[in-house]
Amino acid sequence: MITSTTKIYALIGDPVEHSVSPLMHNRCFKELKLNCVYVAFRVRKEFLKEAMLGIKYLGISGANITIPHKVEVMKYLDEIDEVAKAIGAVNTVVNKNGRLIGYNTDGIGAVRSLKEVVKDLRGKKVTLIGAGGAARAISFCLLKEGACLRIVNRTYEKAVELAELLSQTCAVRPEVYKLDENELGKALEDSEILINSTSVGMYPLADKSPVPQKLLRSDLIVFDIVYNPLKTKLLREAEEVGATTIEGYNMLVYQAVESFKLWTGIEPPVELMKQTVLEHLK
Numbered sequence: 170m171i172t173s174t175t176k177i178y179a180l181i182g183d184p185v186e187h188s189v190s191p192l193m194h195n196r197c198f199k200e201l202k203l204n205c206v207y208v209a210f211r212v213r214k215e216f217l218k219e220a221m222l223g224i225k226y227l228g229i230s231g232a233n234i235t236i237p238h239k240v241e242v243m244k245y246l247d248e249i250d251e252v253a254k255a256i257g258a259v260n261t262v263v264n265k266n267g268r269l270i271g272y273n274t275d276g277i278g279a280v281r282s283l284k285e286v287v288k289d290l291r292g293k294k295v296t297l298i299g300a301g302g303a304a305r306a307i308s309f310c311l312l313k314e315g316a317c318l319r320i321v322n323r324t325y326e327k328a329v330e331l332a333e334l335l336s337q338t339c340a341v342r343p344e345v346y347k348l349d350e351n352e353l354g355k356a357l358e359d360s361e362i363l364i365n366s367t368s369v370g371m372y373p374l375a376d377k378s379p380v381p382q383k384l385l386r387s388d389l390i391v392f393d394i395v396y397n398p399l400k401t402k403l404l405r406e407a408e409e410v411g412a413t414t415i416e417g418y419n420m421l422v423y424q425a426v427e428s429f430k431l432w433t434g435i436e437p438p439v440e441l442m443k444q445t446v447l448e449h450l451k
C-alpha cells in the first residue's frame with residue numbers, strides 16, 4: 170500500500186524499460202514489509218541535472234544510476250564515496266537529509282559473486298578481459314582484495330590507461346596484454362580466475378566468445394559478467410572443459426544487494442533477488 174510516508178527509490182537511466190531492478194527491489198520491500206517503492210525514470214542526457222535536483226528536492230530517498238549517466242551524475246552530487254571516486258563512476262545515490270551521496274556497488278557485486286566460489290582472493294592470479302566501465306569497477310575492487318591482476322583488452326591503449334589509473338589509486342600496477350590468442354594465452358598460463366567484462370557474448374554477439382576454447386582449462390574459474398544470455402558461449406565452452414563457472418546475473422544481484430543495504434541498512438533476501446532475476450531473464 171502506498172501511503173503519505175512511503176519512501177521512494179528511483180532508477181535513472183536511458184533506456185530503463187528492460188531493467189529488472191524495479192522487480193528485484195520491490196519484491197524485497199514487500200517481503201521485508203518496508204513502506205518503500207522503487208520506480209524507473211527514463212531521463213535524457215540533457216535533463217540529468219534537473220532529474221538529480223528532483224531527487225534532492227522531492228525527497229526521493231535514493232536512486233540507482235545506469236547507462237548513460239554513471240559518470241556525468243558525479244557533477245550533481247554533494248559527496249562521493251572514496252571507492253566511487255577511484256572508479257570514476259556512480260551507480261547508487263543516497264539522499265541523506267537533502268545531501269546526495271554517490272557510491273559504486275558494481276565492483277563489490279562482482280567480488281561477492283566470486284567469493285561464493287573463492288573465499289579469499291588474496292594473491293589469486295586473475296585475468297580480466299576488458300577495460301571499460303565495468304572493468305574499472307571490478308579491477309579496483311579486486312586489487313583492494315589483494316588479487317594479482319592481468320588486464321587484457323582489444324584496444325591495448327585503454328588497458329594501459331586503466332593500469333596507470335589503478336597504479337595511482339592502489340599502488341599496484343597490473344600487467345597489461347592485448348586481446349589476441351597469443352597474448353591472452355600468456356596472461357592465462359598461470360591464472361586461476363578468468364573474468365570477461367567485455368560485451369562479447371551478449372546479444373547481438375551471443376555466438377561469440379572473447380576466449381578461444383583451447384585456452385580454457387578444468388582448473389580455471391570462469392566468470393562472465395554478461396548476463397544476457399544467462400549462459401554465454403564462454404561459459405558453455407568453459408563447462409565443456411570442466412571449469413568452474415559463475416554466471417553474470419550474480420553480479421547484477423549483488424550490486425543491487427549492496428545498493429539496498431546503503432539505502433535501508435538491511436541485507437535483503439538474496440535468494441529472492443536471484444529468483445526474480447532468473448525468472449525475468451528466462
Ligand code: NAP
Pocket residue numbers: 275278298299300301302303304322323324325327348366367368369371379394395396417418419420421422424
Ligand atoms: P563499456 O564501458 O562500453 O566497455 C566495453 C568493453 O568491451 C571494452 O573493453 C571494449 O574493448 C570491449 N569490447 C566491446 N566489443 C568488443 C569486441 N567486439 N571484441 C573485443 N572487445 C570488445 O561497457 P561496460 O559498461 O564495461 O559493460 C561491459 C559488459 O558488461 C556489457 O555486456 C554489460 O552488459 C555487462 N555488465 C554486466 C553487469 C552485471 O551486473 N552483470 C554490470 C555492468 C556491465 P575496447 O576498449 O577495445 O573498445
